[in-house]
Each structure stands twice: as structure tokens, then as C-alpha cells.
Amino acid sequence: xxxxxxxxxxxxxxxxxxxxxxxxxxxxxxxxxxxxxxxxxxxxxxxxxxxxxxxxxxxxxxxxxxxxxxxxxxxxxxxxxxxxxxxxxxxxxxxxxxxxxxxxxxxxxxxxxxxxxxxxxxxxxxxxxxxxxxxxxxxxxxxxxxxxxxxxxxxxxxxxxxxxxxxxxxxxxxxxxxxxxxxxxxxxxxxxxxxxxxxxxxxxxxxxxxxxxxxxxxxxxxxxxxxxxxxxxxxxxxxxxxxxxxxxxxxxxxxxxxxxxxxxxxxxxxxxxxxxxxxxxxxxxxxxxx
Amino acid sequence: xxxxxxxxxxxxxxxxxxxxxxxxxxxxxxxxxxxxxxxxxxxxxxxxxxxxxxxxxxxxxxxxxxxxxxxxxxxxxxxxxxxxxxxxxxxxxxxxxxxxxxxxxxxxxxxxxxxxxxxxxxxxxxxxxxxxxxxxxxxxxxxxxxxxxxxxxxxxxxxxxxxxxxxxxxxxxxxxxxxxxxxxxxxxxxxxxxxxxxxxxxxxxxxxxxxxxxxxxxxxxxxxxxxxxxxxxxxxxxxxxxxxxxxxxxxxxxxxxxxxxxxxxxxxxxxxxxxxxxxxxxxxxxxxxxxxxxxxxxxxxxxxxxxxxxxxxxxxxxxxxxxxxxxxxxxxxxxxxxxxxxxxxxxxxxxxxxxxxxxxxxxxxxxxxxxxxxxxxxxxxxxxxxxxxxxxxxxxxxxxxxxxxxxxxxxxxxxxxxxxxxxxxxxxxxxxxxxxxxxxxxxxxxxxxxxxxx
Numbered sequence: 114x115x116x117x118x119x120x121x122x123x124x125x126x127x128x129x130x131x132x133x134x135x136x137x138x139x140x141x142x143x144x145x146x147x148x149x150x151x152x153x154x155x156x157x158x159x160x161x162x163x164x165x166x167x168x169x170x171x172x173x174x175x176x177x178x179x180x181x182x183x184x185x186x187x188x189x190x191x192x193x194x195x196x197x198x199x200x201x202x203x204x205x206x207x208x209x210x211x212x213x214x215x216x217x218x219x220x221x222x223x224x225x226x227x228x229x230x231x232x233x234x235x236x237x238x239x240x241x242x243x244x245x246x247x248x249x250x251x252x253x254x255x256x257x258x259x260x261x262x263x264x265x266x267x268x269x270x271x272x273x274x275x276x277x278x279x280x281x282x283x284x285x286x287x288x289x290x291x292x293x294x295x296x297x298x299x300x301x302x303x304x305x306x307x308x309x310x311x312x313x314x315x316x317x318x319x320x321x322x323x324x325x326x327x328x329x330x331x332x333x334x335x336x337x338x339x340x341x342x343x344x345x346x347x348x349x350x351x352x353x354x355x356x357x358x359x360x361x362x363x364x365x366x367x368x369x370x371x372x373x374x375x376x377x378x379x380x381x382x383x384x385x386x387x388x389x390x391x392x393x394x395x396x397x398x399x400x401x402x403x
Numbered sequence: 404x405x406x407x408x409x410x411x412x413x414x415x416x417x418x419x420x421x422x423x424x425x426x427x428x429x430x431x432x433x434x435x436x437x438x439x440x441x442x443x444x445x446x447x448x449x450x451x452x453x454x455x456x457x458x459x460x461x462x463x464x465x466x467x468x469x470x471x472x473x474x475x476x477x478x479x480x481x482x483x484x485x486x487x488x489x490x491x492x493x494x495x496x497x498x499x500x501x502x503x504x505x506x507x508x509x510x511x512x513x514x515x516x517x518x519x520x521x522x523x524x525x526x527x528x529x530x531x532x533x534x535x536x537x538x539x540x541x542x543x544x545x546x547x548x549x550x551x552x553x554x555x556x557x558x559x560x561x562x563x564x565x566x567x568x569x570x571x572x573x574x575x576x577x578x579x580x581x582x583x584x585x586x587x588x589x590x591x592x593x594x595x596x597x598x599x600x601x602x603x604x605x606x607x608x609x610x611x612x613x614x615x616x617x618x619x620x621x622x623x624x625x626x627x628x629x630x631x632x633x634x635x636x637x638x639x640x641x642x643x644x645x646x647x648x649x650x651x652x653x654x655x656x657x658x659x660x661x662x663x664x665x666x667x668x669x670x671x672x673x674x675x676x677x678x679x680x681x682x683x684x685x686x687x688x689x690x691x692x693x694x695x696x697x698x699x700x701x702x703x704x705x706x707x708x709x710x711x712x713x714x715x716x717x718x719x720x721x722x723x724x725x726x727x728x729x730x731x732x733x734x735x736x737x738x739x740x741x742x743x744x745x746x747x748x749x750x751x752x753x754x755x756x757x758x759x760x761x762x763x764x765x766x767x768x769x770x771x772x773x774x775x776x777x778x779x780x781x782x783x784x785x786x787x788x789x790x791x792x793x794x795x796x797x798x799x800x801x802x803x804x805x806x807x808x809x810x811x812x813x814x815x816x817x818x819x820x821x822x823x824x825x826x827x828x829x830x831x832x833x834x835x836x837x838x839x840x841x842x843x844x845x846x847x848x849x850x851x852x853x854x855x856x857x
Contacts, residue, residue, distance in 0.1 A: 153854065155855070156497055156498075156500075156501035156524070157500070157501045157520075157523075157524030157525075157526065158524055158525070159520075159523040159524050159815075159855075160854065160855060160856070177843070243673065243674045244672070244674075244686075244691070261673055261674050263677075264673075264674035264676070264677035265674070266676075266833060349677070350490075352623060352624065352676065352677055352829070353622075353623070353674075353676035353677050353829055353833070354624060354676060354826055354829035354830060354833070355826065369493075369494050369497065370490075370493075370818045370819075370822070371816065371818055371819040371822065371851075372497075372520070372816055372818065372819070372855070373819070373854070
């Protein structure tokens with residue numbers, strides 16, 4: 114009896130747990146965040162939550178810290194993602210060839226991506242420590258000046274970008290390698306016979322063919338880089354001052370430190386719109402150039 | 404993800420914990436020698452219950468955690484002590500208290516940081532009914548033994564919200580060996596402090612020790628606020644004007660920050676704006692700073708051979724006098740409170756009165772922690788103990804006797820206010836215009852007052 118009821122309603126009974134999970138864990142919080150973003154509210158009953166319309170968004174646009182954190186967010190993304198794309202492509206081309214112990218090398222290269230971001234950030238922050246870090250030791254043994262790394266306002270974002278590049282280049286490489294391996298060898302051989310040299314083959318044949326994969330990898334990484342949180346929070350907490358504070362970090366601090374949940378929610382709405390917007394632009398640009 | 408961060412940060416904080424291992428041995432000895440409980444009070448009244456306590460990773464937590472079994476044996480109450488690094492500790496409490504969670508019974512807090520917010524939200528339980536009930540409070544507890552001025556900071560509108568566990572004040576640590584070597588006098592005024600730093604810089608460079616910085620102080624936001632406020636008051640600055648607006652852009656405030664930022668940027672480590680007490684105590688303990696201005700509680704780190712290379716060469720001096728010729732230190736206190744939503748308040752109170760009884764407060768002082776009980780500081784056991792330093796005691800007591808309690812902006816949203824000031828401190832140390840930076844602080848402070856009140 115019961116089983117026949119399930120049989121008759123298979124179409125929605127089976128996906129039900131997944132739908133509930135999505136509603137509860139994704140749709141619910143998104144709606145709550147939208148609702149919070151138009152309120153002045155904190156953690157408890159004080160101050161009494163009140164509807165402020167777009168007031169939080171207006172405050173954000175008047176807040177110099179909002180603009181500096183938005184700028185930092187783009188700065189980090191613009192350094193990190195192109196570097197990851199170029200290095201990732203180079204790595205993928207290298208791994209696409211046959212050489213001794215290729216399997217071992219490929220596994221090792223992918224390790225940074227698998228490691229826990231917080232652990233990665235912690236180790237890098239030790240290495241970049243201006244007094245005790247190993248990076249300054251290397252600089253000194255090369256007779257170069259010691260660097261302040263992430264503790265200098267000018268170098269904070271580039272230092273974080275360095276960690277991001279180290280960690281996520283393998284991700285780019287992995288996607289591009291998959292695309293390279295799906296290429297047909299016939300075209301390559303035909304090009305060789307026609308006298309195309311290695312550079313010509315790369316720019317005229319390989320890149321156009323793997324372009325869709327490159328676009329996907331760049332879009333995914335851009336979305337992630339805009340939202341970077343863990344590396345920054347562990348290494349600098351957005352400091353010194355606000356020198357490496359991105360929108361995501363500022364939103365986190367706004368709610369968990371400064372108790373301004375409504376304001377924080379409005380920052381996150383802006384962040385979501387920016388991320389969606391940037392992804393859409395990249396997508397349109399990628400299609401338009403076909 | 405927050406959990407991962409938490410675990411990672413916990414590892415780094417463990418390093419600090421090592422320094423307290425020594426003191427604890429002594430404390431345990433003191434405990435064993437101490438008298439047992441009063442005959443009249445029934446410690447077993449709440450036997451069988453579990454008390455969950457949320458603690459900051461803090462010298463006091465390191466002291467009390469190993470003694471938990473003693474309380475469990477005495478009361479039959481199961482004790483669950485959870486410690487987190489300060490940022491995570493505050494976030495954990497915030498989330499739990501605001502959700503009305505019953506999984507937190509007691510917690511550490513700082514009145515000048517948390518009480519206004521917790522009180523307004525009803526997250527903290529007034530404890531007068533416990534203190535005044537002889538069936539709930541042991542006759543040996545003797546609440547009047549806690550420093551009166553410190554106890555007062557736990558009172559709001561005639562109600563008491565907690566018991567102090569610790570009272571600290573920012574003092575000047577200096578290297579007696581270096582001061583002797585270069586013929587330097589301990590600075591008594593702000594001008595002398597600057598002159599000493601200047602001379603140290605030259606002398607250290609001449610002696611080939613340019614890797615030693617003349618002074619280490621907090622430069623990171625918001626932590627630097629707790630340090631800077633002592634200089635603000637020294638120059639006669641205040642948090643607020645009579646009309647309730649922020650006074651951080653006053654001429655006194657500009658002068659004070661100009662001095663502080665100048666001192667730290669010229670004579671401190673180059674990464675000062677990323678440093679709080681963790682980095683500063685490490686620099687000083689490793690012999691890389693000739694002076695350090697930070698809390699007296701860090702004697703425990705710099706005078707412990709396990710964590711310090713400069714043991715035996717550490718001197719203690721009070722905050723130098725400001726331009727008016729007087730010293731203007733502040734005093735900070737941590738205490739224990741009870742969660743309003745707790746289902747085990749009686750058992751939580753039993754924990755508090757055990758954790759802060761005379762024996763444990765004496766043990767804490769012997770471990771290097773500034774106890775909040777007068778009897779501990781006067782105890783012969785303390786005066787004859789191993790790590791006893793007369794100058795540390797004298798300097799601490801001098802400052803306690805004149806210190807003010809408003810080391811934080813007296814507003815509800817303290818964190819926002821601390822950060823409003825902290826950003827200006829960082830900006831000034833980085834060499835930006837001090838009064839522009841402070842104008843921005845004023846804007847943010849006024850906004851915090853507008854949104855959350857005072």
C-alpha cells in the first residue's frame with residue numbers, strides 16, 4: 114500500500130530531501146539576508162530592529178571604508194586571476210607532455226588546491242613574518258632587502274594575491290589540462306606537416322580550441338577571488354588598518370565585531386550583485402568574441 | 404569555516420599557554436596547603452548537574468583549567484570549560500547569547516567592553532540574589548575582599564552582574580641590563596620616554612645591536628586603542644565632549660596621538676601596525692625590544708624562563724607622567740558572569756565562587772596573574788613566593804590606586820568605537836595626517852553612538 118503510494122509520487126518524493134535542503138540552507142538565508150539588508154538591526158533585542166528601506170545602502174555609498182574595501186576586492190582579483198590563468202596554462206601544457214615520473218609530478222602540483230585554505234594561509238603567514246619568516250631569510254641570502262610582506266599597507270594585497278596564486282593555479286591547470294587532453298592529435302599532426310612551429314600551434318590551434326575551458330576556469334576563479342575570505346582573515350584580518358580589507362571581510366566584521374547586522378547584510382547584497390555582474394560581463398565578452 | 408580558523412588560531416595561542424605552566428605548579432602547592440571548605444556550606448547542593456563555561460584564551464583560563472577536577476570532586480558538578488582565542492571567543496558568545504542558547508551557563512566578560520550591550524539585551528544575570536543568600540554563597544567567599552573600585556565596575560543601576568577574576572593595568576617594561584649598559588634613567592615623564600628611546604636607538608646602533616628596537620607598543624586596530632587611551636588621558640583628552648559628541652579630534656587628542664604614533668613609528672618595529680600584545684611580548688621576551696608598554700599581566704610571559712630570554716633583566720615602571728606632571732593610567736578587569744538563559748544558574752554560581760575563592764585568586768597571583776582580591780596581594784605566601792617581584796607589585800599597586808576605569812569608549816557598541824579610534828592610530832603610525840585621521844574617528848564614533856546609544 115505504502116510502496117504503491119511512493120511509486121505513484123516518485124517524481125517529487127525522491128528529490129524532496131534535496132529540495133528541502135536547498136530551501137533550508139540556501140533560499141532561506143538568502144531571503145533572510147535580503148530582509149535584514151533593509152533593516153537597522155543588531156544581534157539582540159537592542160537596538161529594536163526597524164525598517165530603514167535603502168538606508169543601509171545609502172550609508173554604504175557614503176562610507177569610505179566600503180569604497181576602499183570594494184577597491185581592494187577588485188585589486189586582489191585583478192592581480193590574482195590573470196596570473197593564475199597564465200601560470201595555469203603553462204602548467205597544463207607542461208603536464209600534457211610525457212616525461213619521467215609525470216604521474217607523481219602531477220599529483221604534487223595539485224596538492225595546494227587540496228590543502229585546507231586556513232592551514233595554507235597560516236603557513237604562508239609564518240613564512241612571510243618579517244622577523245622570523247623564511248621568505249625574508251631567502252631574500253637576505255640573495256643579498257636583497259628584507260620585505261614587510263603582508264604587514265606593509267602597500268604589499269598586503271599583493272602578498273595575499275601571492276598566496277591565492279600559489280593555492281589556485283593548480284585549479285586552472287586542472288581544467289585546462291582536461292581540455293588539452295581532449296584535443297585530437299590529428300589536427301596537431303596536420304599543423305606540423307604544414308610547417309607550423311610550436312608558437313603558431315599554441316596561439317592558432319591550441320588556445321582557440323581550449324578557449325571554452327579557459328573561459329569557464331577564469332569565470333569560476335574570478336567569482337571565488339572576489340569572495341576571498343579565509344586567506345585574508347587568517348593572514349591580515351584585513352590589516353594593517355584596512356589595507357587588505359575586501360568587501361567580504363568588511364561585511365563579516367560589520368556583523369560579528371561591530372554588531373551591525375543590517376548594514377552587513379546590505380554589503381553582502383552589493384557583493385552578490387557585483388559578483389553576478391562581473392560573471393555576466395565575462396560571459397558576454399567570451400561569447401561575443403567567438 | 405569559522406571552526407577551521409578557530410582551530411588554526413588555537414594552535415598559535417597554545418604558545419602563550421606554555422608560559423603559565425610554571426606558575427601552576429606553585430598554585431597547586433598553595434592549594435594543597437590551604438584550608439578546606441567551611442563546615443556550614445553545602446557544596447553538593449547542585450551535584451550531578453553540568454556547567455558549561457565559555458572562556459577567552461587568557462592567562463586566567465590557563466590557570467583555572469587544570470584545576471577543574473578539584474571543583475568536580477568538591478561539588479559533584481560536571482564542568483565543561485571551553486576556551487577560544489579572543490576574536491572567536493567573542494563571536495561564539497555573541498551567537499550563543501543572542502540566540503538565547505542554554506548551552507552556555509557562565510562566561511568570562513569585561514565590564515567596560517561587554518556589560519552595556521549584554522545588559523541591554525538581557526544576556527547577563529544579576530547575581531545579587533545569590534550573593535545575599537547564605538544558602539547559596541559560602542561564608543568563606545567574602546565578596547568584600549575584592550578591590551572595591553574594581554567591584555564597582557560590575558554594578559549597573561544598583562545591581563551586580565559579575566565577580567572580577569583579574570585586574571590589569573598597562574605599565575612600562577624595560578631591560579635593566581641595557582639601561583645599565585647605556586647609563587639610562589627610567590623615564591618618569593613622556594618627554595623623558597622619548598629621549599630615552601632616542602638615546603637607545605643611537606646606543607643600540609653603536610653597539611651593533613640595531614636588531615633591538617627601543618620600544619614595542621600595540622599598533623594594530625582595534626587592540627592599540629587599549630594602549631593609546633592611556634596617552635590620550637595623559638594629555639588631558641577625553642572620549643566625549645560635554646554635549647555627548649566624540650572628543651577624539653580635540654587638540655589634546657591630536658597631540659597625544661602625534662606623540663604615540665611618532666614614538667612607535669620612529670622607535671618601534673617596522674611592522675608595528677600589525678602588532679598587538681602577542682607580537683610585542685614575543686619581541687620583548689626574545690630580547691628584541693628594550694622597552695615594552697603593555698599590560699602588567701605579561702610579566703608572566705617575560706619573566707618565565709620557558710618563554711623568555713631576558714629573565715632577570717626585566718624592570719617595571721609606571722606610565723610616565725603627562726604634560727601636566729601627573730600619571731593617568733587606566734585599569735582593566737575581566738570577570739565571570741551567568742547567562743540569563745542558563746538552566747543551571749545555581750551550579751554556575753557554585754563554579755564562580757569556587758573559581759574565585761581566596762585560594763584560587765592567590766594561586767593565580769602566584770602564577771603571575773594580577774588577582775582581584777586584596778587578601779591575595781597581602782598574603783605571606785605570595786610575598787615569599789618564587790616569582791615575587793617587589794617592583795612589579797609596587798608599580799601595579801601605584802597604578803591601581805590612581806587609575807581610571809574607562810579604558811574603552813563608554814558606549815554600548817564598544818567594538819565599533821574601539822575600531823573607530825584604532826583606524827586613526829594605524830593611519831597616524833603610517834605617517835598620515837593625524838587630525839584628518841581623528842576627524843574620521845569622530846565621524847565613526849558619533850555614528851556608533853547614534854545607532855546604539857551610550
